Amino acid sequence: MxxxxxxxxxxxxxxxxxxxxxxxxxxxxxxxxxxxxxxxxxxxxxxxxxxxxxxxxxxxxxxxxxxxxxxxxxxxxxxxxEPEHNEAARKVKERKARLAAEKQNRYQNILSRFIAEGRAALRAFAFTNRTNFNDKEAASIYYGIMAVAHKTELNLGTKEGISSAVNNFLSGVSWLDCSKFNVECVTSWAHLFAERDVTYEPSIIDNFISFVDYMSCSAETYTSLGGSNGSADQLTNWDGTKKLGLKSATKKKGQSY
The missing domain is CATH 1.20.5 (Single alpha-helices involved in coiled-coils or other helix-helix interfaces)
Structure with missing residues (x-):
């Protein structure tokens, strides 16, 4: 227990x-x-x-x-x-608007003058016995077509754009006193020149636009491609150095006009 x-x-x-x-x-x-x-x-x-x-x-x-x-x-x-500042600001604003409008008008007028020169060169060529453009005619026609394309917003990087620009360019040429046969020949040569013989590189188009913009800065800066004012590729800066200008029409490799 x-x-x-x-x-x-x-x-x-x-x-x-x-x-x-x-x-x-x-x-x-x-x-x-x-x-x-x-x-x-x-x-x-x-x-x-x-x-x-x-x-x-x-x-x-x-x-x-x-x-x-x-x-x-x-x-x-x-x-x-303060009143004087308001008035000054108003005048500055109005002046800027006026200058911008004047510059735009000059810009469009310069494009129109390039087109007119090109058409005049083509018309003059129609009354010659030649079958090829000389350098002066080629440059005028080339930049005239380029101006048409820029003015009407056509793309020169496409065949359709080039063809439309050429047709627009030709539609404004005066064929008065020119035979129907000559008109057909010159029209055909213009198409071949613009669509086969020359190129429209972006750098060339940009240079053309910059050139037009430069000339539109002042009413006195317009220079004809081949008129009495000299050549567009011979402009100079204030210090005498050569300014970038327009060159001859750029040919495709192996082509001539």
Whole structure:
């Protein structure tokens, strides 16, 4: 009987020891979880504080910039509210608009003059016995067709664009006193010249447009391709250096006109 009692007591003590050990382990885990939560909260708190500081700084800088802007705007408005400044600004604006309109008119007139010179050269050629254009005629016709294309927004990079430009160019030629046979021959030669013999490289077209733009800057800068004012490839700058001008019609390799 005594042995059984001792055994039961021993088992009971062992059971109690197991409970105590398990409780301590649970408490330890709770403590570690608490530490983890505290660290996470502290990190979030630091991030929030840093963002708050940055936001406050940005708001302060924005307020300063707004104050400077409002101050400058007030000074600007005060300056231009004076009658003499308003009148001066109005005159400057009107002058710019007038000069731009005059320049655009000259630009279009210069294109028209290139076209007229080309058509005149082709008409004069129709009354000769020659079957090929000379260099002067070729240049006039070449740039006349290019001017037509630029004025009517035709693409000289395509066969259709070139053909349309030539047809437009020919439609304005005066064939008065020219025989029907000559008209047919010259028209055919013009098509062959424009569509087979010469090229329309983008660099050449860009140079032509730049040249027209330069001449449109002043009513006195227009220079005929072959008239009494000289040649368009012989313009000079104020210091005597040669200005980029127009060259002869660019032939395709192996072609002649």
């Amino acid at each position: 005594s042995c059984d009692t001792n055994k039961n007591l021993s088992d009971e003590l062992k059971a109690k020891d197991g409970v105590i050990t398990l409780t301590e382990e649970v408490n330890g885990l709770k403590y570690r979880l608490m530490l983890i939560d505290e660290n996470a909260v502290e990190r979030l708190r630091n991030v929030k504080n840093a963002e708050t500081i940055r936001a406050d700084k940005a708001e302060s800088e924005l307020h300063l910039l707004r104050s400077v802007y409002e101050s400058l705007l007030g000074k600007w408005n005060a300056l231009w509210s």
